Amino acid sequence: MGSSLSRRAFLGGSLALGATGLLAACGGGTSNGSGGGSGAWSFTDDMGETVTLDRRPTRVAGLNDAIASLWNYGIVPVASFGATALADDVNFQDKDTSAVTEVGTTYGQIDVEALAAQRPDVIIAHAYPVDSEGTLDPEKPLFGFNDLEQQKLVGEIAPVVAIAMAGSATGVVDRTVEFAKSLGVTDETLAEPKRKYEAARERLRSAAESGLTVMAVAAYPNDGVHIAKAKDDPALRSYTELGLSYPDPGGSEYFWESVSWENITDYRTDVVLYSLRAMDGDAMLDQPTFAQMPAAKAGQVYPWEFSSMDYVAQARTIDNLAANLEKSRKVT
Known part of the structure; x- marks a missing residue:
């Protein structure tokens, strides 16, 4: 089956073989997350896109794999989408998901109206490289989206922030921490999980x-x-x-x-x-x-x-x- 087996089909523990082709997205970035309840907030994602809002986001939606991390730091999402239902995702085994609106449980199928109804401030997704050099292609949709048109529609509801699943997991973990801290997660909250x-x-x-x-x-x-x-x-x-x-x-x-x-x-x-x-x-x-x-x-x-x-x-x-x-x- 060779190259038709996509990396994301394997990685997620949430996709079956051959769901789609290889994923791509855009390149490395840095965080300048800032802001608070009444101040401005900004974050530069791994697409190199800077999202700026009037205040720190409090209503977060996004890809299962990404929101699971935020939840582990205390940020409960308002909506989720991905390749499976939350009940079938090992990353949510010990979580009460009853308050989360699932707007997509099959890869690339997102109920955009249902997502809009949850009024997210920001939406988080992952970006995957297309080759061993870690090349990230802006002409391909982020992981979780069926195509660029769908991604654009979702982006009209709220800004989409991309974290790249590239390089070593240590770097991906660090970038996810940066985003979580921009949302208000404190070093005190992170201390014990980091120790473990x-x-x-x-x-x-x-x-x-x-x-x-x-x-x-x-x-x-x-x-x-x-x-x-x-x-x-x-x-x-x-x-x-x-x-x-x-x-x-x-x-x-x-x-x-x-x-x-x-x-x-x-x-x-x-x-x-x-x-x-x-x-x-x-x-x-x-x-x-x-x-x-x-x-x-x-x-x-x-x-x-x-x-x-x-x-x-x-x-x-x-x-x-x-x-x-x-x-x-x-x-x-």
């Missing part, structure tokens, strides 16, 4: 010292195995920065190297992580060739979790990964 996040990162750094090799995949019965490239996935890239050994699967395609079931045995690692929106570990073990993999024989096949880019969610996911590595051993 840093502690989880140190735990993973220690676990990575074992030298275990890891690969993350999205596998499908008829399409084979799509091996993610760590340099192209923010979370995986951040793990390698902590010392995790993630061999390059090769190939010229962006984000994925697509491999047939017959050839998967050429990609031997100590641990395999499987996408929660593709075949699970048990289903993969039913494939005779995969069952012969060292990681499969050792029972070292674990979930590849996607979580929102904030201290709270990332700490949880990194802790889970570290725990799985701690109970694994070298088998290659």
Whole structure:
């Protein structure tokens, strides 16, 4: 299936295979978030667009993946859209979503009138690169929007702020924090979540010292195995920065190297992580060739979790990964 498997189809833990093509958006930016209840507010997003309002926004809407992070910092959104219902999104498992108006539960399908009725002050979405160099294309819609026309309609309701899902997750987490602080989240609120996040990162750094090799995949019965490239996935890239050994699967395609079931045995690692929106570990073990993999024989096949880019969610996911590595051993 090769390049037709989009990065966003895998990343969200909220999109199925082949929902749409590769995502794009615009380039890196800096924050000058400011303002308060009665003062002006501004924020320069990762498209390089500066949004200026008469006062700090209090009614926030947006993409599930993005508003989940704000919620973890205490900002409850007024409306959401994305590729799934909030009830089916792991990022909202412990949250009472009854007060949030879901204006879209299928990718690219947004009830614009329902969104307008919630009177958001600002709308947040993500921007994805189109290649391994992190190129962000302003001629393509932001993640969550079906096309530029729809994005423009939504932008007429309230300004759209884009946070780029590019580079390392550490940078994405930092940018999300900058936006949250511009909305009034304090350092005091962030202190304990940040401490847990840093502690989880140190735990993973220690676990990575074992030298275990890891690969993350999205596998499908008829399409084979799509091996993610760590340099192209923010979370995986951040793990390698902590010392995790993630061999390059090769190939010229962006984000994925697509491999047939017959050839998967050429990609031997100590641990395999499987996408929660593709075949699970048990289903993969039913494939005779995969069952012969060292990681499969050792029972070292674990979930590849996607979580929102904030201290709270990332700490949880990194802790889970570290725990799985701690109970694994070298088998290659």
